[in-house]
Amino acid sequence: MVGQMDITFLGTSSAVPSATRNHQSMALRLPTGNVLVFDVGEATQHQFQKSQVRTGRIQAIFITHLHGDHCYGLPALICTMSMTLQNEISETLEIYGPANLRRWLRSTFQLTYATFQRKYRVHEFLSPNDPRDENLGLMENELPGDNIYSQPSSHWQVQLEDGYTVTAVPILHSIPALGYIVCEPPVPGKINLSEIKPILDRQKDALARQGIKNPMVLLGQLQKGQKVVLPDGTELLPAPTRRGRKVVILGDTKDATSVIPFCEAYPPHVLVHEATNALTSADPPGTTLEEVTASTVDHGHSTPQMAGSLANAIQAKHLLLTHFSSRYRGDESPGALALMEEIRAQAIETAGHENVHCARDLWSFNIEM
Ligand SMILES: [Zn+2]
Ligand SMILES: [Zn+2]
Incomplete structure (x- = not known):
């Protein structure tokens, strides 16, 4: 069994928010229950409260x-999380982003007399010519963040605690x-039940004598990647692990x-791409x-056609469009739905398949293997 992974769009507007679209933010919920957040536009903390995703x-x-x-x-979300919520995962809130993020946050907190119960730390992905913050004059609960360089500076990679890489x-x-590529660690292989069940059935009585009344419980052992040795010496090996899901945001x-x-080498399951403007019947x-x-x-x-072209180039299984101009309402009124369908059709033209969706605020997409 592969655990559920989903992405919730907390905000889907471009520069100007509207009554139906909040500023940008996405929450990627991993099978562990942990959440990775991508972008935190204004009022994202309100959107969290309206969603099923827990800031804890x-x-x-x-x-x-x-x-x-x-x-x-972001400053508002950090303050609220620090003041009112116990984080269930770790004491420290880890934040990653481009150069100047750490200094901007620190200035904002210092100039607004912010205080925290929890620690936070900002890691920056830096190129050689970027300004470098030396972690001087830290806030009381700010921990020194990493200045992350890569040679050549074509990409940076961080390894999260549970095996995910970003x-x-x-x-x-x-x-x-920056664009972010999230890779899930390898997941258990698929068990061939039609092959294994008859073998287990044949050993049913011998297994019962060993106290295993339901031989099917041994499937759980295989699923965890452990070898099973049956009473007659037959060895059942777990199926080889499979590559996990890849999400490009x-x-x-x-x-x-x-x-x-x-x-x-391995196409993504999902590409989240902006489609700020389009030529529609409203023009x-x-x-x-x-x-x-x-x-x-x-x-x-980008236009929807540009988003579709990239989805095609990387063979993304699903293309999720977001970051729409405030001209494109994000509600379920017939006019809004028709306009979004026009935008979707334009991305389908270049994506080469119909697995294209236009995100709305608080909409979740289940990412299947
Ligand atoms: Zn934007
Ligand atoms: Zn921008």
Whole structure:
């Protein structure tokens, strides 16, 4: 059995929030129950309260870039978590992101007289020319964060406690921005029940004499990767482990082809990609796709077609679109649904398959193997 993994969209708007879309944030819930948060736009803590995701299970927070619609909710979330909630996982809140994140947070906390019950620490993914914070003048409950370099600085990788890896890759936007690739550790192989059940049945009586009344309990042992030796000496070996799930979560981008090499050996189960603007029936007559694309890219963003192209290039099984312009309402009114369906269809054109979804606030997607 492979545990459930899902992603909840806490906010799906681009720069300007609307009554139906909050600023950016996503919560990836792992089979362990732990939660990785990607971006914390303004009022994300309110969205958590409306969702099924518990802030007490947050294991780490990853920031894609320092535009306010992706991080202005972070100081508030940290303060609230520190004041009112016991974290069930660890004493220290781990935060990862680009250069200047640590200094910005520290300045915000110091200038607003913030106090904490819990410790936090900010790790930065740095390139050689980035400003480097030396962890001087720390807040009372701030621990020194890591300055993480990689040579060459094409990507950075962190290993989380339970075997998950998170790789950060620079992607193109109007300011430095990161895409994140989450890889699950290997999962148990599939047990061939039709092959194993007759073998267990044949040994039923001998197993009963050993106190094992229901031979099927031995399947649990195999599932855990342990060998089973039957009374007649027959050895049942666990199925070889399988690669776990891979989830690519991008920040704002006009070009994220830098993630392609990280998906070549093993395509992702999910790609989360922005689709800020599109040419839709709501646009003035005569507007062309070329015009919309040029203006979107000029602002550092993507169209649904661009998102679909990347999904196709990395063979992502599912493409989840987010970060929509405030022109695209995120409710279930017929007009909003029709417009989002237009956007979805445009991404399908280039993705080459129909596993494309437009995210709405508080919508969860179950990531299957
Ligand atoms: Zn944004
Ligand atoms: Zn941005």
